[in-house]
Amino acid sequence: MDLIKHNFKTGIVQLRVTDLDDLWYLRQIIDPGDLITGKTTRKVKIGDSENAKVVKKTLTLKVEAETIEFGEDNSSLRVNGRIREGPEDIPRDSYHAITLSEGTEFTIQKTQWLSYQRQKLEEAAEKRFSYLLCLFDREEALFALTKKYGFEVLVKIKGEVPKKDKAQQITKDFQQEIIKALDVYAGRYNPEHIILASPAFYKEDLVKKIKDKELLKKIVLGVCSEVDESALNEVMRRPELAATLKDSKAREEQLLVEELLTEINKQGKAVYGWQDVKNAAASGAIQSLLITDAFIQKKREEGKFAEVDELLKVIDTLQAPIHIISTEHDGGQRLSGLSGIAALLRYKLS
Known part of the structure; x- marks a missing residue:
C-alpha cells in the first residue's frame, strides 16, 4: 500500500491500494x-421528464462507513454507508458503496487514529x-507463497512412484519435476527465500x-512431518528458520499465540474470553492484546x-x-478456539 499523505492530527490519510493483501489490512x-x-x-437521472435518461457517471463522493465487506471474489473491499459530500445533484444521506481494489486511490478520515491502527497502516x-x-x-509436493496475513497455496503435485507389490517402470524423475516448478515460481514471484522442507533426507537429495546457482542461493532447508497445509504452519515455527x-x-503471530498458550497451560500471566480480557484491561494488567480478524468482523455484524x-x-x-x-x-x-x-x-491476576 502507498501512503501518499497523512496528517493524524486532522485524522486524514490518503492511500493507494497496490496489492490484494492491502484489502485485508484495510478491513481491519x-x-x-x-x-x-x-x-x-x-447511476444518475438526467432530466425530470418521464423519458429522462439514466446514465452511469464517475464522480467523487464522501461516504460515512457503516459496513465494510469483501467482494464476492475477495479482489475488492466494499465500504457502504450514507453519502456525506458529493456533487449537488447527488442526494445527501442516500446510500452508496465505494469499492476499493488494486490501484484505487482514496482517503480515510477518522476522529482519532489509535496506535494499533497506525501500526497496521505502517505494516x-x-x-x-x-x-x-x-x-x-517421495510421493507428493505442495507449493505455497507467504502473504502478509497467511499463505496462498499455489499447487499440489503427485509423483509416480513404484508400488511395493508391483513391478513398474517410472518414466519421470519426481524430484526433477519439483525443481522445474521451483524454477517457474521463483521467476514468477521473486521470493526473498525458498524454503525446502521434507521428512527424512529428501531435501538434501533434491538440492544436489x-x-x-541463483536458485540455490535462495534455498534454505527445513523439516516437516507431513506434506499438507497444516504442515505449512509447522514449518513457519521451526527454530532453524x-x-x-x-x-x-x-511466523511472528504464530509465536505470539504459542507464548499465550504456554502461559495459559501453566496458569500464568494470560487471560482469554471477552469478560476476562475486559477485566484485565480495567485493572491495567494487559501487556499485549491478541484478537482475531474474525472476532472483530463478528462484532461488526452483530452491531456490537x-x-x-x-x-x-x-x-x-x-x-x-x-x-x-x-x-x-x-x-x-x-486463538479462535479461545473465543478469538x-x-x-x-x-498474574488473582
Missing part, C-alpha cells in the same frame, strides 16, 4: 463512522518479503540435483463493534500492543 483499519472519500460510479505500507515454501516427500523468517508476519472499539481505546491508553491475528493461518485458528480474544499480562 476502516471502522464504522469513518469518512471514506474516493472516485466511484453511480501495510512497508515492503514485506514473500517466501516460497515447498514441502515434499539443482544446477541453477528463525533467522530466515525474521520478517514474516505469519462499539464495545470492541471502546476496549481497544482503553488498551491503547495502556500503551500495550494490539495484535490483530489472521485466521488464515494456524495461530489465528487456535486473549491477552498476555504484566502480572
Whole structure:
C-alpha cells in the first residue's frame, strides 16, 4: 500500500491500494463512522421528464462507513454507508458503496487514529518479503507463497512412484519435476527465500540435483512431518528458520499465540474470553492484546463493534500492543478456539 499523505492530527490519510493483501489490512483499519472519500460510479437521472435518461457517471463522493465487506471474489473491499459530500445533484444521506481494489486511490478520515491502527497502516505500507515454501516427500509436493496475513497455496503435485507389490517402470524423475516448478515460481514471484522442507533426507537429495546457482542461493532447508497445509504452519515455527523468517508476519503471530498458550497451560500471566480480557484491561494488567480478524468482523455484524472499539481505546491508553491475528493461518485458528480474544499480562491476576 502507498501512503501518499497523512496528517493524524486532522485524522486524514490518503492511500493507494497496490496489492490484494492491502484489502485485508484495510478491513481491519476502516471502522464504522469513518469518512471514506474516493472516485466511484453511480447511476444518475438526467432530466425530470418521464423519458429522462439514466446514465452511469464517475464522480467523487464522501461516504460515512457503516459496513465494510469483501467482494464476492475477495479482489475488492466494499465500504457502504450514507453519502456525506458529493456533487449537488447527488442526494445527501442516500446510500452508496465505494469499492476499493488494486490501484484505487482514496482517503480515510477518522476522529482519532489509535496506535494499533497506525501500526497496521505502517505494516501495510512497508515492503514485506514473500517466501516460497515447498514441502515434499517421495510421493507428493505442495507449493505455497507467504502473504502478509497467511499463505496462498499455489499447487499440489503427485509423483509416480513404484508400488511395493508391483513391478513398474517410472518414466519421470519426481524430484526433477519439483525443481522445474521451483524454477517457474521463483521467476514468477521473486521470493526473498525458498524454503525446502521434507521428512527424512529428501531435501538434501533434491538440492544436489539443482544446477541453477541463483536458485540455490535462495534455498534454505527445513523439516516437516507431513506434506499438507497444516504442515505449512509447522514449518513457519521451526527454530532453524528463525533467522530466515525474521520478517514474516505469519511466523511472528504464530509465536505470539504459542507464548499465550504456554502461559495459559501453566496458569500464568494470560487471560482469554471477552469478560476476562475486559477485566484485565480495567485493572491495567494487559501487556499485549491478541484478537482475531474474525472476532472483530463478528462484532461488526452483530452491531456490537462499539464495545470492541471502546476496549481497544482503553488498551491503547495502556500503551500495550494490539495484535490483530489472521485466521488464515494456524495461530489465528487456535486463538479462535479461545473465543478469538486473549491477552498476555504484566502480572498474574488473582
